[in-house]
Amino acid sequence: MSSKTHFLLNDKEIYATEHPGMLVLDYLRRIQKLAGTKEGCREGDCGACTVLIGEPDGDSVIYKPVTSCMMPLGELHGKHLVTVEGLNMPHLSPVQQAIVDEGATQCGFCTPGIVVSLTGYLMKDTKEITREGVKKTLSGHLCRCTGYRSLKQGMAFLKKTVENRTGTRSLILNKMIPEYFSQIPARLRRIPAVNINNEEKMPEYFIAGGTDIYIQRGDFLPESQVYILNLRPEMKGVSKENEYVRVGALTTFEEFANHPEIIRIIPDIQAYFLRVASLQIRNRATIGGNIINASPIGDVTILLLALESMLVLKNGERSRTVPITSFFKGYKQIDKTPSEILVDILIPTPSADTKINFEKVSKRKCQDVASVNTAMKLRSEYDIIREMVLSMGGVAPVPLLLKTTCKYFLGKEVSRETIEGAFPIIQQEISPVSDIRGSAEYKRLLARQLLIAHFTKLFPEKVKLRDFYETD
Numbered sequence: 001m002s003s004k005t006h007f008l009l010n011d012k013e014i015y016a017t018e019h020p021g022m023l024v025l026d027y028l029r030r031i032q033k034l035a036g037t038k039e040g041c042r043e044g045d046c047g048a049c050t051v052l053i054g055e056p057d058g059d060s061v062i063y064k065p066v067t068s069c070m071m072p073l074g075e076l077h078g079k080h081l082v083t084v085e086g087l088n089m090p091h092l093s094p095v096q097q098a099i100v101d102e103g104a105t106q107c108g109f110c111t112p113g114i115v116v117s118l119t120g121y122l123m124k125d126t127k128e129i130t131r132e133g134v135k136k137t138l139s140g141h142l143c144r145c146t147g148y149r150s151l152k153q154g155m156a157f158l159k160k161t162v163e164n165r166t167g168t169r170s171l172i173l174n175k176m177i178p179e180y181f182s183q184i185p186a187r188l189r190r191i192p193a194v195n196i197n198n199e200e201k202m203p204e205y206f207i208a209g210g211t212d213i214y215i216q217r218g219d220f221l222p223e224s225q226v227y228i229l230n231l232r233p234e235m236k237g238v239s240k241e242n243e244y245v246r247v248g249a250l251t252t253f254e255e256f257a258n259h260p261e262i263i264r265i266i267p268d269i270q271a272y273f274l275r276v277a278s279l280q281i282r283n284r285a286t287i288g289g290n291i292i293n294a295s296p297i298g299d300v301t302i303l304l305l306a307l308e309s310m311l312v313l314k315n316g317e318r319s320r321t322v323p324i325t326s327f328f329k330g331y332k333q334i335d336k337t338p339s340e341i342l343v344d345i346l347i348p349t350p351s352a353d354t355k356i357n358f359e360k361v362s363k364r365k366c367q368d369v370a371s372v373n374t375a376m377k378l379r380s381e382y383d384i385i386r387e388m389v390l391s392m393g394g395v396a397p398v399p400l401l402l403k404t405t406c407k408y409f410l411g412k413e414v415s416r417e418t419i420e421g422a423f424p425i426i427q428q429e430i431s432p433v434s435d436i437r438g439s440a441e442y443k444r445l446l447a448r449q450l451l452i453a454h455f456t457k458l459f460p461e462k463v464k465l466r467d468f469y470e471t472d
C-alpha cells in the first residue's frame with residue numbers, strides 16, 4: 001500500500017510519509033505539533049480527540065466528526081482533516097462564543113473536541129438547530145467538570161446567531177468558519193486517487209473503521225503490514241438489488257441507519273442506533289467490521305442475524321456467499337480464511353407484513369455495549385405466527401439464533417400463554433456466563449424480559465406488559 005498519504009490538514013496540503021497505520025491522533029500531536037486535539041481515553045469513549053473529516057461529494061465536501069484515536073493516517077488520502085486549530089479566525093466562531101458566553105468550559109480538556117463536533121453539526125444543512133440534534137452531537141463527549149448544562153444553554157445562543165445560516169457555504173459567507181473552506185472542494189479534486197495494488201503481499205491486518213482493531217492491536221498497527229480497506233470506496237454504500245438490499249461491508253453505522261432502503265425495511269433503525277456507541281464512533285464503525293469482529297454482543301450482527309443476511313466473501317477474484325446463520329463457529333471463530341475480505345452483506349427484502357424489532361439492555365442506557373441484545377423478525381396471519389427468526393447476544397459464545405424457541409412459536413396464536421410457554425425453552429437454548437456485563441442469572445432474566453418486550457412492542461393490541469407482571 002502506498003506509503004505517501006496526500007491530504008489537506010486545515011488549510012495546508014500534506015504528503016505524509018509516516019506509517020499508514022499510525023493513528024491520526026498521534027500524527028497530529030507528535031508530528032504536526034497540533035496539541036488542540038486532546039488525548040484522553042484513546043479508546044473512542046471520551047471525544048476529546050474529535051476532528052472533522054471532509055470527503056468529496058459531487059461539487060461539495062461532507063464533513064463528519066470522528067475520533068482521531070481510532071483512525072489510521074493512511075485513510076486520510078484525498079480527504080480534508082480539520083482540527084480545532086483549523087476553525088480559528090480573528091474573531092470567535094459562534095460555537096466558541098456560545099461556550100464563552102455560557103461559561104460552558106472549566107478545565108477545558110474536553111472543550112476543543114466539543115467545539116469541533118458542534119461546528120460539524122452547523123456545517124450540515126440542518127434546517128433547524130434542535131435540542132435532539134445538539135444532544136446527538138454531544139453524545140460522544142465526556143466532560144468531567146459539569147459543562148453539560150451550560151452547553152445546552154449554549155444551544156439557545158446558537159439558535160439565535162446561526163439559525164437559517166447552517167451549511168458550509170452559508171457559514172463561510174457569514175464568516176462563521178474560516179474562508180479557506182471555500183477552496184477545499186477544488187483542492188481535494190486535484191489529489192490523485194490512491195493506487196491500490198491487489199497483488200501486494202498478504203497484509204498482517206485489515207483495518208476498516210478501526211474502532212475495534214485499534215483497541216485490540218493498537219500497539220502493533222503502526223509497525224505492521226496493514227491494508228486500509230476504506231481506500232476501496234466500491235465496498236461502501238447501500239443499494240436495492242432484486243430480492244436483496246446490498247450493504248457494502250464498509251458502510252458505516254450512521255450511513256446504514258440513515259439510508260432510505262434500510263429505513264424502509266427496518267423503520268425504527270434510527271431509534272435502535274441511538275443506543276449503539278456515539279455519533280463519532282457510528283461515523284467510523286462499519287457493518288462488516290461488526291460481523292468479522294464476531295463479538296457475541298455485536299448489535300448490528302444480532303440484527304443482521306435475525307434478518308437472515310448473506311455474506312459475500314472475496315479472495316482476489318474468487319468469491320463465495322455464506323449465510324450469516326452458519327458463519328459463527330465458536331467464540332470469535334468464523335467461517336473465513338485470513339485472506340478473505342467481507343465485501344457485501346445481502347439482506348433479503350422482508351415481505352410488507354413482516355415485523356422487525358430490536359432490543360438492548362446495557363449497564364448505561366447509551367454509549368455502552370450490551371449485556372443482552374436481541375432481534376426478532378416475525379410474520380403472522382390473523383395473529384397466528386407463520387414465520388419467526390429470533391437472535392440473541394450475550395447468552396452464548398456466539399451471536400445466537402434461537403432455533404428451537406422459534407420452532408415452538410410456529411402456528412401458535414400470539415397470546416400471554418403462548419409467550420409464557422416459551423420461557424423454559426429459551427432457558428434451555430441459552431448458556432450465558434457471568435462477566436463484567438452481568439451475572440448468568442441476570443442474563444437469563446433479561447432473555448425472558450426481552451422476549452416479552454418483542455411481543456408487547458410488535459403486538460400491543462394482543463399483549464401488554466401488565467399481563468406478565470400484575471398479580472391478583
Ligand SMILES: Cc1cc2nc3c(=O)[nH]c(=O)nc-3n(C[C@H](O)[C@H](O)[C@H](O)COP(=O)(O)OP(=O)(O)OC[C@H]3O[C@@H](n4cnc5c(N)ncnc54)[C@H](O)[C@@H]3O)c2cc1C
Nearest residue numbers: 044206208209210211212213277286288289290298299342
Ligand atoms: C467507544 C466504542 C463504543 C462501541 N459501542 C458499540 C456498541 O454499542 N455496539 C456494538 O455492536 N459495537 C460497539 N463498538 C465496537 C465496534 O465499534 C464495532 O464492533 C464495529 O462494528 C467494528 O467495525 P470497524 O469497522 O471499526 O472494525 P475494525 O476495528 O476496523 O475491524 C474489526 C475486525 O474486523 C476485521 N475486518 C473489518 N472489516 C473487514 C472486512 N470487510 N473484511 C475482512 N475483515 C474485516 C479487521 O481486520 C478486524 O479484525 C464500540 C466501539 C467503541 C470504540
Ligand code: FES
Nearest residue numbers: 040041042047069
Ligand atoms: S482520546 Fe478519548 S475518544 Fe479519542
Ligand code: FES
Nearest residue numbers: 106107143144145
Ligand atoms: S471542562 Fe473540564 S472536562 Fe470538560
